[in-house]
Amino acid sequence: MPPNSRFSDATSLPPICISEDTSRFRYTYRNGPRSAVRIARIVLETVNLNHSNVRWFVFGDDNTIFFPENLVKTLSKYDHGLWYYIGTGSESFAQNKFFSYKMAFGGAGFAISYPLAMVLSKVLDSCLNRYPHLYGSDGRIHACIAELGISLTHEPGFHQMDFRGSMFGFLASHPISPLVSLHASDTIDPIFPNMTTIMSLEHLFKAVSIDSRRVMQQTVCYDRWFSWTISVSWGYAVQIFPHHVFLPDAIRTQETYIPLKKGGGINDFYDVDTMGYDPDPCRRPPLFFFHKASFGRDRITTSYRIMTSENCTFDMASPRKIEEIRVFSRKLELDAKQMQAPRRHCCDVLPSSSSGNIMEIAIKDCGHEELIHMHP
Structure with a gap:
């Protein structure tokens, strides 16, 4: 981050980390994003930062909106000392069929318990070498966690939002579970009329700040x-x-x-x-x-x-x-x-x-x- 950045003195912001070179890993999915390998390894690199008092590692895309209080409350249902891989699939039948019903989609975000993340970090590189043909980073994480014998625990508060257009019908019928995440992709309209996407999210957080x-x-x-x-x-x-x-x-x-x-x-x-x-x-x-x-x-x-x-x-x-x-x-x-x-x-x-x-x-x-x- 440039020294003169207006955020340079904001101690509340997380540190910026540059991921390692991944050119040694093969990527063979035709016309896919090779960055998927690098993004998958962020799990390993985050664990290697050796933060103390960690219970969960939570990952999402750059346009994933998390609701922190609800995320913490949702994860509190689970024993963080056990091996958990928590997230959700897609709302699209075609997306689930193509990728997997047992994969946590990265746009919705997913959580990995501390002990599972520790073990995964030790075997991730060797595992990635077996999956050059997969499309994305979330598919690689899913494959390697599956090799450890762990299945996805579905949580309905995570939302991939694989749609286009208005999300009103989807959001207005939210399941009886805290809202954990929204995937604010550019395929969907702002969730409030007559507002930009940023304005509509800021408006929603007026309610979030109250309850x-x-x-x-x-x-x-x-x-x-x-x-x-x-x-x-x-x-x-x-x-x-x-x-x-x-x-x-x-x-x-x-x-x-x-x-x-x-x-x-x-x-x-x-x-x-x-x-x-x-x-x-x-x-x-x-x-x-x-x-x-x-x-x-x-x-x-x-x-x-x-x-x-x-x-x-x-x-x-x-x-x-x-x-x-x-x-x-x-x-x-x-x-x-x-x-x-x-x-x-x-x-x-x-x-x-x-x-x-x-x-x-x-x-x-x-x-x-x-x-x-x-x-x-």
């Missing part, structure tokens, strides 16, 4: 007065279906995105439980995006507003009359048992205290026998 654990967690509640179904993806978006939707359907992923690769066939299939998305915006449920968050009196308030203009006609029984949604919640604290056996939260639509253009929702722990269901 990291709850970000993107989906809660569904049913309005007794209008028979609406409301899906809340905390800190991201709220969607109001103008009719009752069974819960198993409400938590499915709407296909707002398009396949990563063109050409049809298996490229059009996903390893995600999907549902259709109407091409006519006026026939879709109105969508309210995160606006702001505040904390006070032992509760958090987030507000959501419409950020796009569809110019749709509607009557007073339509959810399109709503201008703002306010969601009240307490900071989400997850203990070890809740991490191991997560349960979706419940929510109530509160009686309107305004002229009817503001909806208020309270998120709560579900009662012991409480069901999330449509009301007659």
Whole structure:
């Protein structure tokens, strides 16, 4: 880093390390990136830095966004003294079929426990010589860990995001697990309308700074007065279906995105439980995006507003009359048992205290026998 860099005095930044020469290793994947060998060896080089008090080594691409508190909380489920290789596959059927369902994809990031990383670092170079034909660095790490007899432990909070276009449907149906990572590749749109990718991530982190654990967690509640179904993806978006939707359907992923690769066939299939998305915006449920968050009196308030203009006609029984949604919640604290056996939260639509253009929702722990269901 140049001495006059404005970051040169920032002691909080990690040190910059230049990886070793890897020209002695063969790479035979046609038209592939030879840098995959060098990137794979970063695992070995990081271990060799001999940092103290290390429990996990976490790796990702240069455009992987990690949510540190959630990453730490997720890894706390596991005994770091055992051999663990933790991550996720792709959302694309074609990508998984081509590379492997048992490989942690690098764009989503992955974690290797300390004892496994120590052993892997000792055998990595000899192992890499057996896999010159593989495409990427993550495939090489997977192959060498597999040779040690260890399989991938899937964690749903890591996200490779092998799509193109809008990620709304995917993010709004996040599994009941802390959001650990997003792969901010240039194939996807900014996650908030009318913003750049950087602006949208900065906006999301306003919610993350208030309640990291709850970000993107989906809660569904049913309005007794209008028979609406409301899906809340905390800190991201709220969607109001103008009719009752069974819960198993409400938590499915709407296909707002398009396949990563063109050409049809298996490229059009996903390893995600999907549902259709109407091409006519006026026939879709109105969508309210995160606006702001505040904390006070032992509760958090987030507000959501419409950020796009569809110019749709509607009557007073339509959810399109709503201008703002306010969601009240307490900071989400997850203990070890809740991490191991997560349960979706419940929510109530509160009686309107305004002229009817503001909806208020309270998120709560579900009662012991409480069901999330449509009301007659």
